Amino acid sequence: MSNTNDLRFECVHCGNCCTDLNTLVNTTYLDILRISNGLNLTQKEVIEILGFYVFDKKPTIKEIERMVVPPIETERGLAFTGLKKRPNCQCYFYDSKKKRCSIYNFRPNFCRTFPFTFKVFVNKDKSDENAIKVNFTEKSLQYCEGIGEEAPVIEKDIWVKI
Numbered sequence: 001m002s003n004t005n006d007l008r009f010e011c012v013h014c015g016n017c018c019t020d021l022n023t024l025v026n027t028t029y030l031d032i033l034r035i036s037n038g039l040n041l042t043q044k045e046v047i048e049i050l051g052f053y054v055f056d057k058k059p060t061i062k063e064i065e066r067m068v069v070p071p072i073e074t075e076r077g078l079a080f081t082g083l084k085k086r087p088n089c090q091c092y093f094y095d096s097k098k099k100r101c102s103i104y105n106f107r108p109n110f111c112r113t114f115p116f117t118f119k120v121f122v123n124k125d126k127s128d129e130n131a132i133k134v135n136f137t138e139k140s141l142q143y144c145e146g147i148g149e150e151a152p153v154i155e156k157d158i159w160v161k162i
Contacts, residue, residue: 006152007134009144016143017114018094018101023055023139024089025083028069031108032081038106049092053063054079066117066137083108106148115147117138 014026017023027050034142036046055071055078064070084092093103101107114137121131136147 003068007116007154008148009154010146010151012146013099014127014145014146015090015096015099018091019089019096020139020143024051024081024085025108025110026053026067026069027082027108027110031110035103035106035108038103038159047090050081051078051084053082053156059118062122065119068108068113115144 001038012017019064032046032050035041035049039045041049054074054076059071067080070082071080086092091101093101094108095102101111117137119133119135121133123129123131137145140147
């Protein structure tokens with residue numbers, strides 16, 4: 001893993017990541033199972049919390065790389081599943097009074113890794129391990145209040161949990 005000493009972050013529960021108009025939390029199959037099992041939801045209830053999002057226009061390679069799960073090709077274009085948002089643009093599971101996620105223990109990988117992005121660089125000569133480059137997402141640099149010089153450096157045991 002590279003450059004982790006430069007990454008200072010501590011969640012201050014500002015809720016910006018959960019309430020941003022343009023942030024959609026895409027979900028993996030395992031995310032859906034984790035939430036469903038954690039909340040003991042029926043199939044019908046699971047469908048009620050998920051959205052099926054179709055891109056208006058073909059996403060760029062850079063946009064696809066930023067997704068936790070790549071989109072799938074459908075008859076209506078590229079699409080992905082994600083958590084629904086309330087009419088006020090808040091995540092369905094964000095509790096604005098408590099300023100916290102109501103499914104924190106079952107949250108999707110997108111949320112578990114925010115505000116970070118990970119890129120694997122494959123070592124072609126096989127003489128050394130592959131490298132993982134860790135950075136802040138572009139979005140997090142716009143609104144995450146937990147990023148900054150006063151925040152602690154992320155410790156290695158935290159990276160292992162992510």
